[in-house]
Amino acid sequence: MSVEIITKEDLVLFKSELLSEITKLVKPVSQSQSKQWLKSTEVRKLLNISPGTLQNLRINGTLRYTKIGGTMYYKSADITKLLEGGSHA
Template sequence: MNLDLVTKSDLLELKSDLIEEIKRIIPLQTAAPDEYLKSSEVRKLMKISAGTLLHLRVSGKLPFTKIGRIVYFSREDIRRILGKGTPDDAVVKRLFRGEANEECK
């Protein structure tokens, strides 16, 4: 049986290597947090339920990006859908009927 000993200096070296690797990974995951919104933020902004947001996502009327289990929506897509001065409820109703697509382009 072959035994390997791990010394305190080995553990410290591993720790510093792990910290450096995490520092390289984290900026990639947190890049541009203002450009993308999570589902809960979109629901609050549009004043819609989780089911309505799911319907908009599944029907392709609201583009999204999924990373792992988290769904992200582009802030610009949300702005385009909501438009200026348009009541949120009216926009959502038109989205279901497909009328808002021309306004969003």
């Protein structure tokens, strides 16, 4: 049985490659929508996250939103920043 050691640099490289691949997958969707504002359901589908995770992103300030009536809207530019690795959208 061979043992492979994973270094911190390996994990950083993996993160970079993963974000790059996710960005490639998301950009065609974002460009075709050309919407400035997205609803919660659209954001959840785009990021493949649960309603609870989206709520946590709102609560901890990672993802800004605007609430109009009972509907929450998110700037598509903020979603893009989040996917590209910006810790605060």
